[in-house]
Amino acid sequence: MELLKDYIRKYGNVPNDNVLKVDAFLNHQIDAKLMMELAKDFKEHFKDKKITKIMTIETSGIAPCVFLGYLLDVPVVFMKKNSSAILDENFYHTTVHSFTKNIDYDLILSKKYINEDDHVIFIDDFMANGEACLGALRIIEEAKANVSGIGIVIEKSFQNGRKLVEEKGFDIYSQARIKSLKQGTITFVEE
Amino acid sequence: MELLKDYIRKYGNVPNDNVLKVDAFLNHQIDAKLMMELAKDFKEHFKDKKITKIMTIETSGIAPCVFLGYLLDVPVVFMKKNSSAILDENFYHTTVHSFTKNIDYDLILSKKYINEDDHVIFIDDFMANGEACLGALRIIEEAKANVSGIGIVIEKSFQNGRKLVEEKGFDIYSQARIKSLKQGTITFVEE
Numbered sequence: 001m002e003l004l005k006d007y008i009r010k011y012g013n014v015p016n017d018n019v020l021k022v023d024a025f026l027n028h029q030i031d032a033k034l035m036m037e038l039a040k041d042f043k044e045h046f047k048d049k050k051i052t053k054i055m056t057i058e059t060s061g062i063a064p065c066v067f068l069g070y071l072l073d074v075p076v077v078f079m080k081k082n083s084s085a086i087l088d089e090n091f092y093h094t095t096v097h098s099f100t101k102n103i104d105y106d107l108i109l110s111k112k113y114i115n116e117d118d119h120v121i122f123i124d125d126f127m128a129n130g131e132a133c134l135g136a137l138r139i140i141e142e143a144k145a146n147v148s149g150i151g152i153v154i155e156k157s158f159q160n161g162r163k164l165v166e167e168k169g170f171d172i173y174s175q176a177r178i179k180s181l182k183q184g185t186i187t188f189v190e191e
Numbered sequence: 192m193e194l195l196k197d198y199i200r201k202y203g204n205v206p207n208d209n210v211l212k213v214d215a216f217l218n219h220q221i222d223a224k225l226m227m228e229l230a231k232d233f234k235e236h237f238k239d240k241k242i243t244k245i246m247t248i249e250t251s252g253i254a255p256c257v258f259l260g261y262l263l264d265v266p267v268v269f270m271k272k273n274s275s276a277i278l279d280e281n282f283y284h285t286t287v288h289s290f291t292k293n294i295d296y297d298l299i300l301s302k303k304y305i306n307e308d309d310h311v312i313f314i315d316d317f318m319a320n321g322e323a324c325l326g327a328l329r330i331i332e333e334a335k336a337n338v339s340g341i342g343i344v345i346e347k348s349f350q351n352g353r354k355l356v357e358e359k360g361f362d363i364y365s366q367a368r369i370k371s372l373k374q375g376t377i378t379f380v381e382e
Contacts, residue, residue: 023303029303030256030267030268032260033264036261059253062250066254069221073224077220112215
């Protein structure tokens with residue numbers, strides 16, 4: 001998506017070869033007009049899919065998701081990252097390892113907000129090693145819901161996430177795919 | 192706001208005399224159409240104010256804020272709740288006590304995303320004892336930015352928050368004001 005790539009080139013910050021910071025428009029400050037454009041692009045990409053629910057993980061996936069939920073008129077649900085989890089029989093939960101922060105956290109979802117009739121688009125702001133996405137997929141599968149699609153705003157294609165998720169049989173649509181961040185230079189995968 | 196009150200009456204859950212759970216449309220599952228209506232109502236209420244930025248605290252304030260940012264075409268910034276904070280000179284931070292969870296957390300905001308020329312509307316999903324709002328106000332004041340308004344989706348008016356914030360000289364606009372949750376019955380403040 002060219003508009004997103006323009007934002008990344010203009011506002012992205014590369015502190016080292018592995019990290020792209022987009023605090024200026026997605027992860028701390030949010031450009032709401034851009035979020036609407038991301039949502040329109042997801043809507044167009046997934047237009048042939050049956051969709052009853054948009055799911056994401058708190059926090060930064062919420063902004064594009066609520067615009068997509070608005071455009072499609074379906075509920076948005078964010079899975080919670082929890083360290084003081086109330087893990088009872090009312091919640092699905094799974095443990096996710098964050099390589100970025102080198103911590104484990106519980107991902108939780110109330111059983112009220114997913115069921116086997118759901119057709120879910122899972123959206124996240126970043127994909128790196130795929131741990132968060134794989135965790136979300138475990139929960140969606142445990143709930144016997146259907147995965148209609150996976151949408152990622154920014155994929156770090158030099159890390160393992162896409163490969164691991166594709167090996168599970170899922171397709172991924174990423175709006176921007178980063179080939180390399182070496183020496184502070186942002187290079188995109190040629191599409 | 193009558194639409195919001197209708198949602199609270201229909202979908203709100205009162206596990207005890209102090210807690211109102213609105214996981215069905217705001218804090219876990221999000222009704223995006225409702226979020227747009229909340230944003231339109233905030234826009235109308237603050238129409239005479241100068242606004243350069245919308246601020247909130249992660250997580251549940253983000254959804255109404257991004258629609259308001261979209262309608263007003265100004266940036267949205269969410270302050271982060273951090274336990275592993277990188278507290279260097281690039282961030283404002285303050286400690287907030289959560290009575291709900293009985294924990295302290297750091298609220299942080301990058302100095303990049305606020306300055307003394309900003310006119311800020313601060314929005315949050317809930318106001319109870321006002322600790323989060325007061326923490327956000329401390330940061331906005333430390334940055335020498337101007338507070339153009341405070342918007343709250345649901346105010347628990349039987350708790351101290353409004354009083355404490357008003358004592359600091361700020362006005363609060365709450366879209367729904369809860370007078371009481373006693374015996375599982377939701378009563379609103381008469382307006």
